[in-house]
Amino acid sequence: MTSPILELRDVSKGYGSHIAVADLSLQLAKGEFLSLLGPSGSGKTTTLMMIAGLLHPDAGEILVEQRPITSLPPYKRNIGVVFQNYALFPHMTVAKNIAFPLTMRGISRDEVATRVHRALELVGLPGHGGRYPRQLSGGQQQRVALARAMVFEPPILLMDEPLGALDKKLREQMQLEIKRLHRELGMSIIYVTHDQEEALVMSDRIAVFDFGRLQQIGSPTQLYDRPATRFVAEFIGESNIFSGTVSATADGFSVLESAGARLRALASAPLPAGSRSVVSIRPERIALQAGDTPAGMENTICGSVSEVVYLGRSRKYVVRTDSGHEVTCLQQATSGSEPGFELGASVSLSWRPEDASLLPDTATN
DSSP: OOOEEEEEEEEEEEEEEEEEEEEEEEEEEETTTEEOOOTTTTSHHHHHHHHTTTSSSSSSEETTEEEETTTOGGGGSEEEOOOOOOOOOTOOHHHHHHHHHHHHOOOOHHHHHHHHHHHHHHHHHHTTTTOOOOOOOOHHHHHHHHHHHHOOOOOOOEETTTTTSSSSHHHHHHHHHHHHHHHHTEEEEEEEEEEHHHHHHHEEEEEEETEEEEEEEEEEHHHHHSSSSHHHHSSSSSSSSEEEEEEEEEETTTEEEETTEEEEEEESOOOOOTTTEEEEEGGGOOOOEEEEOOOTTTTTEEEEEEEEEOOOSSSEEEEETTTTTTEEEEEEEESSTTOOOOOTTEEEEEGGGGEEEEEOOOOOO
């Protein structure tokens, strides 16, 4: 990445013995949509607050357009922020809420009026300038908060769980609205969420956090298809995890011995024979066939169907293997009349080695 608009260098933040963020380094490209994804307490909001200047890091440096801003107060950073609770002034009209950051910067009255009008148009609320926040729906209030954060044309826009208070349908609509604005305005956005689907839909890249540490950063496709850790494999989408011991490694692939099965997979990093490890495989990558398959074959396991979930154009099967492991498979229906597999049916599972990932077994280390 050349000339990032934002850069964090070895940034850390702690509260007593609790480490909220540890040695974090990442970059944001100009015009990029980067999501910080992770469970509650993983460090993503702390990171956002340090970029905004609302928290001060214990160590490290934050730069915007190659200029250090770590010691600058929030109002001198020229960064827009959208919070989950909107943070609108209830005694001000929509227009005055949006105008607030402009008047604080000494912008002329005529220019303020022009920019507020344009911002309302951008977020789909023309004619709402005279209303008060209490007269708006939750989705409309969020649009006003977004307009206020964008109206002074900041180089970076930070968004902290901005859609968390909305219902599912409205949240999905706002996701598309934010994506549209990002595309039309070329904004550089850092977006905090704990919703993996939201991150996959909206982001150019995703940074996955756990216990204050960056686990992996990459495109949605990279994180889904090639997770670097067991945590990422289980947190992004749905994965089947097989634990075992590495018996061989060659040409970028490793063989895992797991409960009598030999599972061959792409290795995310070289692991010596005897290492404890796991194989991760996505449900939709598993082929499900009736009957048993000869034992001893790589990436083939036998079992019986213990659960069937009808999902319209697909079916989800839970298969209990002969070793007692439960495996989830997702099969697309080729026709509406296809019967599928019934409960108790004997089946075999198989997948290609290149569709699976061998990862360090961090859960047991």
